[in-house]
Amino acid sequence: xxxxxxxxxxxxxxxxxxxxxxxxxxxxxxxxxxxxxxxxxxxxxxxxxxxxxxxxxxxxxxxxxxxxxxxxxxxxxxxxxxxxxxxxxxxxxxxxxxxxxxxxxxxxxxxxxxxxxxxxxxxxxxxxxxxxxxxxxxxxxxxxxxxxxxxxxxxxxxxxxxxxxxxxxxxxxxxxxxxxxxxxxxxxxxxxxxxxxxxxxxxxxxxxxxxxxxxxxxxxxxxxxxxxxxxxxxxxxxxxxxxxxxxxxxxxxxxxxxxxxxxxxxxxxxxxx
Amino acid sequence: xxxxxxxxxxxxxxxxxxxxxxxxxxxxxxxxxxxxxxxxxxxxxxxxxxxxxxxxxxxxxxxxxxxxxxxxxxxxxxxxxxxxxxxxxxxxxxxxxxxxxxxxxxxxxxxxxxxxxxxxxxxxxxxxxxxxxxxxxxxxxxxxxxxxxxxxxxxxxxxxxxxxxxxxxxxxxxxxxxxxxxxxxxxxxxxxxxxxxxxxxxxxxxxxxxxxxxxxxxxxxxxxxxxxxxxxxxxxxxxxxxxxxxxxxxxxxxxxxxxxxxxxxxxxxxxxxxxxxxxxxxxxxxxxxxxxxxxxxxxxxxxxxxxx
Numbered sequence: 076x077x078x079x080x081x082x083x084x085x086x087x088x089x090x091x092x093x094x095x096x097x098x099x100x101x102x103x104x105x106x107x108x109x110x111x112x113x114x115x116x117x118x119x120x121x122x123x124x125x126x127x128x129x130x131x132x133x134x135x136x137x138x139x140x141x142x143x144x145x146x147x148x149x150x151x152x153x154x155x156x157x158x159x160x161x162x163x164x165x166x167x168x169x170x171x172x173x174x175x176x177x178x179x180x181x182x183x184x185x186x187x188x189x190x191x192x193x194x195x196x197x198x199x200x201x202x203x204x205x206x207x208x209x210x211x212x213x214x215x216x217x218x219x220x221x222x223x224x225x226x227x228x229x230x231x232x233x234x235x236x237x238x239x240x241x242x243x244x245x246x247x248x249x250x251x252x253x254x255x256x257x258x259x260x261x262x263x264x265x266x267x268x269x270x271x272x273x274x275x276x277x278x279x280x281x282x283x284x285x286x287x288x289x290x291x292x293x294x295x296x297x298x299x300x301x302x303x304x305x306x307x308x309x310x311x312x313x314x315x316x317x318x319x320x321x322x323x324x325x326x327x328x329x330x331x332x333x334x335x336x337x338x339x340x341x342x343x344x345x346x347x348x
Numbered sequence: 349x350x351x352x353x354x355x356x357x358x359x360x361x362x363x364x365x366x367x368x369x370x371x372x373x374x375x376x377x378x379x380x381x382x383x384x385x386x387x388x389x390x391x392x393x394x395x396x397x398x399x400x401x402x403x404x405x406x407x408x409x410x411x412x413x414x415x416x417x418x419x420x421x422x423x424x425x426x427x428x429x430x431x432x433x434x435x436x437x438x439x440x441x442x443x444x445x446x447x448x449x450x451x452x453x454x455x456x457x458x459x460x461x462x463x464x465x466x467x468x469x470x471x472x473x474x475x476x477x478x479x480x481x482x483x484x485x486x487x488x489x490x491x492x493x494x495x496x497x498x499x500x501x502x503x504x505x506x507x508x509x510x511x512x513x514x515x516x517x518x519x520x521x522x523x524x525x526x527x528x529x530x531x532x533x534x535x536x537x538x539x540x541x542x543x544x545x546x547x548x549x550x551x552x553x554x555x556x557x558x559x560x561x562x563x564x565x566x567x568x569x570x571x572x573x574x575x576x577x578x579x580x581x582x583x584x585x586x587x588x589x590x591x592x593x594x595x596x597x598x599x600x601x602x603x604x605x606x607x608x609x610x611x612x613x614x615x616x617x618x619x620x621x622x623x624x625x626x627x628x629x630x631x632x633x634x635x636x637x638x639x640x641x642x643x644x645x646x647x648x649x650x651x652x653x654x655x656x
Contacts, residue, residue, distance in 0.1 A: 094479070097533075097534070101481065101493075104497075107502060112502060158389075160389070161385065161386055164382045168378055168379070169379065170379040170383050171379060172383075173382065183393070186637060187633065189593070189612045189615045190636065190637045193407065194401075196619075196626075197407070213396060214396060217396035220393070249381055274486070277486065278489060279486070279488075280488035280597075281593050285619075299492055300488065300598055303492075303495070312499050315495065316493075316496050316502070319489055319496070322486065323485050327481060327484050329484070330480070330481065331477075334477065
């Protein structure tokens with residue numbers, strides 16, 4: 076035991092060093108955001124001055140956090156509802172146009188964001204959804220649909236046929252069978268789809284950049300990016316670091332809590348893909 | 349409105365229970381029930397995907413300003429003006445260069461990492477998590493983080509002796525590639541890890557019995573069996589890099605001297621920054637869509653030929 080450990084020590088040092096390189100930028104941002112630095116709100120001593128700057132920037136970080144939370148929550152909810160119903164339909168029913176609709180849904184993946192955002196900017200105006208968090212969430216949910224629908228379809232297809240049939244023969248209608256029997260069976264798929272939709276919506280930058288022009292409605296990434304360019308062109312790096320910490324913290328915590336599902340989501344996608 | 353049990357005959361050939369029909373009145377045909385569940389998907393796809401595609405096609409042949417709206421057809425002026433833009437060819441060239449550099453470095457590193465963590469124990473579990481954490485961050489957050497990391501005022505990287513991380517075209521490119529490698533290496537490592545774990549231990553055992561060295565085993569056993577995973581990673585990485593936007597918009601703003609403008613940035617600038625010409629941006633974005641489709645068809649074809 077100790078001999079193999081000795082033999083492996085150089086490898087441990089090397090790989091450990093590599094891990095530090097990957098962890099360093101995040102750790103640095105967390106430390107730098109509270110450490111003294113000229114040109115920021117935290118000139119001397121350690122403290123939360125940079126977060127103070129962030130809290131008082133224009134509409135305030137709380138407003139931007141609310142915007143991001145609303146957008147992420149709506150995107151997750153819409154993605155889940157649409158993809159569960161769609162996945163159920165694609166997996167268990169035969170209907171005309173089924174394959175065509177599924178293919179078109181997957182084709183969303185093939186089209187660049189920019190190609191869709193230019194016409195969507197015009198289209199949302201016509202729908203009265205310009206500059207609205209609802210419009211933004213609907214567009215973000217659309218971007219999630221290929222992965223989400225695919226994931227829910229394979230989840231429903233993986234349910235043993237006996238379970239489906241038993242539920243239906245017990246006299247449940249297809250909707251009740253879905254709610255009471257099938258939905259619990261696809262829970263891992265739901266968590267993966269929800270997690271991916273949340274991370275994508277929370278972090279998306281180009282979509283709000285194009286669709287949201289009222290700065291009070293900006294989600295957090297856009298607000299932090301805008302904040303850099305304020306104060307007569309002088310960049311406040313301290314506030315930027317604080318903004319990165321606020322942006323990254325929920326994602327990192329969620330990732331650590333649901334790492335298993337995150338990994339499995341990629342794996343099932345990769346295996347089939 | 350509950351349909352009868354037989355209505356949900358599974359598409360994968362599961363026979364419907366013969367006892368069921370006749371017990372309840374048929375209310376909805378399976379096709380109608382199926383469509384009812386698929387309606388939200390269909391509406392979404394129609395309103396937010398098919399309609400925009402049709403609209404972008406119309407915009408690309410119209411004189412369509414950001415503030416003026418549609419002012420009638422003008423084909424093919426948008427396309428000729430977009431290709432004739434003084435930044436068009438530099439942007440194409442830079443995007444291609446960036447795509448090649450990123451894909452090669454990222455996949456080589458991801459493969460290395462996957463080989464390092466392929467055994468399962470506590471130490472590799474810690475390593476996997478460390479490599480993966482950056483991929484939980486958004487690309488925009490990661491770009492803002494590196495923006496501060498690279499700034500002369502706050503950078504802790506002075507010991508590297510780099511004079512300016514974003515000051516010259518070459519350092520700006522490499523600094524951005526570093527950011528992307530940091531953000532995505534874990535993600536591609538994970539995809540390759542799935543491929544590695546699909547290779548049976550017997551194959552390695554056979555290679556060992558044949559007296560193959562570690563390098564020979566890697567070159568002639570691991571790599572060929574990993575081809576489909578590598579292909580998936582290549583396609584994802586090439587597509588992502590061709591459409592790069594966030595990292596350059598936030599980190600270099602296309603500078604210095606427009607040396608790091610990518611093609612998607614050019615679309616954004618044409619539409620919302622300076623030119624305010626939605627028609628021209630639409631034309632350019634259609635060209636990008638076509639280029640992307642061609643590149644992906646070629647990649648699929650190349651991979652299929654190799655397999656046969």
